[in-house]
Amino acid sequence: MTHLSSVAATALSGVFVTTTDSARSFPRHWHGQYGLGLIDRGAQKSASGRGMVEALAGQCITHNPGEVHDGIPIGDAGRRWRMFHLEPAAMARLLGVAQAASLEWHAPVIDAAALRATLDGAFAASDPALLEEKLLLAVGRSFEPTPAARSARPDEAHLARVAERLADDLAHAPTLDELAALAGTSRYTLVRQFGRRHGLPPMAWWLQWRLQRARDRMAAGWTLADTALACGFSDQSHLTRVFTRQFGYTPGAWRKAAGRRCLQAQ
Numbered sequence: 001m002t003h004l005s006s007v008a009a010t011a012l013s014g015v016f017v018t019t020t021d022s023a024r025s026f027p028r029h030w031h032g033q034y035g036l037g038l039i040d041r042g043a044q045k046s047a048s049g050r051g052m053v054e055a056l057a058g059q060c061i062t063h064n065p066g067e068v069h070d071g072i073p074i075g076d077a078g079r080r081w082r083m084f085h086l087e088p089a090a091m092a093r094l095l096g097v098a099q100a101a102s103l104e105w106h107a108p109v110i111d112a113a114a115l116r117a118t119l120d121g122a123f124a125a126s127d128p129a130l131l132e133e134k135l136l137l138a139v140g141r142s143f144e145p146t147p148a149a150r151s152a153r154p155d156e157a158h159l160a161r162v163a164e165r166l167a168d169d170l171a172h173a174p175t176l177d178e179l180a181a182l183a184g185t186s187r188y189t190l191v192r193q194f195g196r197r198h199g200l201p202p203m204a205w206w207l208q209w210r211l212q213r214a215r216d217r218m219a220a221g222w223t224l225a226d227t228a229l230a231c232g233f234s235d236q237s238h239l240t241r242v243f244t245r246q247f248g249y250t251p252g253a254w255r256k257a258a259g260r261r262c263l264q265a266q
Contacts, residue, residue: 002021002022002023002078003021003022003023003024004019004020004021004022005018005019005020005021005022006018006019006020010084010131011126011127011128011131012090012094012128012131012132012135013090014086014087014089014090014093015084015085015086015087015090015135016033016084016085016086017082017083017084017085017123018037018082018083018085019080019081019082020080020081020082020083021041021078021079021080022073022078022079022080023073023076023077023078023079024073024078025070025071025072025073026070026071026072027070028047028068028069028070029068029069029070030063030065030066030067030068030069031063031065031066031067031085032065032066032087032088033065033085033086033087033088034062034063034064034065034085034086034087034088034091034100034103034105035061035062035063035083035084035085035086036060036061036062036083036084036086036105036119036138036139036142037060037061037062037081037082037083037084037119038058038059038060038061038081038082038083038116038119038120038123039055039056039057039058039059039060039061039079039080039081040057040079040080040081040082041057041077041079041080042057042073042074042075042077042078042079042080043055043056043057043073043074043075043079044071044072044073044074044079044081045072045074046069046070046071046072046108047068047069047070048063048067048069048108049063049064049067049068049069049108050106050107050108053108053109054074054109055108055109057079058111058116059109059110059111059116060109060110060111060112060115060116060119060142061081061083061108061109061110062105062107062108062109062110062142063105063108064104064105065088069108082119082123084119084122084123084135084138086139088100088101091103091139094132094135094136094139095136095139095140095187095188096177096180096186096187096188103143105142105143107142110142112141114141115138115141115142118134118137118138118141119138121134122134122135122137122138127203127207127242129173129175129176129203129206130203130204130207132176132203133176133191133201133202133203133204134201134204136176136187136188136191137188137191137192137195137201140188140191140192154183154184154185154189154190154193154194156197158182158183158184158185159183159193159194159197159198161182161183162179162182162183162190162194162202163194163198163205165178165179165182166179166202166205166206166209167209170209170210170213170230170231170232171229171230171231171232172232173203173206173232176190176191176202176203179202190202207242207246208246210231210232210233211231211242211243211246211247213230213231214227214228214231214233214239214243214251215254215258217230217231218251218254218255218258219254219255219258219259221259224236224239224240224251224252224255227239227251239251240252
C-alpha cells in the first residue's frame with residue numbers, strides 16, 4: 001500500500017508543511033494547529049466538524065485546532081495532498097489579531113480557483129517574505145470574512161508611499177507590519193489592495209523590482225556576484241535560482257546577450 005509522507009518547518013515560526021501521497025485510511029484524530037491544504041491528485045472522504053465531506057483533486061481542505069477528522073481514499077490509487085499547519089500563535093500573528101481563538105474555518109472543503117492558485121504559490125515560495133505574503137492571502141481568502149478584511153482601505157497616496165518605500169531599498173525588505181502602518185490599514189487589506197493597484201502584492205512586486213534592477217546592472221557590465229549583493233540576494237546562486245525561475249533563462253545568459261546588444265549599438 002502506497003504511503004509517502006514528509007513534514008518540514010518553513011521560514012515562518014510556527015508554520016509547517018506536510019506532503020502526503022497515500023492510499024491508507026487514517027483513523028479519527030485531531031491536530032493542535034490550523035490546517036490549510038490542497039488535494040493534488042485523487043480524492044478522499046472524511047469526517048469533519050461539518051459532517052462527512054468529500055475532497056477532490058484541485059480542491060482546498062481545512063481543519064481547525066482540536067477538530068476531529070479522519071481520511072479515507074476514494075478509489076484504489078490513493079491521493080496526494082499538501083498542507084500548511086499553523087500554530088494558533090502563528091495564525092494570530094499572520095492575521096494581526098490578538099488571539100486566534102475566535103478564528104474558525106466553517107468550510108472543510110473549498111473549491112475556489114483563486115485560493116488554489118494562491119496556495120500553490122505559497123507552497124512554492126522559498127523567500128520568507130514571499131511565503132508570509134502568499135500564506136496571508138491564502139488564509140485571508142479562505143475565511144468569510146476575515147477580521148482583517150474589515151479594515152479601512154488605503155487610498156492611492158498611501159499605496160504610492162508603499163511602492164516608494166519598496167523601491168527605496170533593494171537590499172533590505174521592509175516587513176508587512178511596517179508597510180501596513182505606512183498605508184494605515186491591516187496587512188491583509190494592504191496585500192489585497194496593493195495587488196489590485198499594481199498587479200502583484202507588495203513582496204512579489206518588490207522581488208520583480210529587484211530583478212529588473214539586476215537586469216539593468218548586468219546589462220551595464222556588473223558581475224553577477226556584485227549584482228546579487230546590490231539587489232538583496234544572498235549570493236550569486238540565489239540570484240541565479242530566482243532569476244531563472246522568473247524568466248526561464250539564467251542571469252549569465254542575459255548578461256551575455258545584453259553585452260552583445262551594447263556592442264552592436266556602438
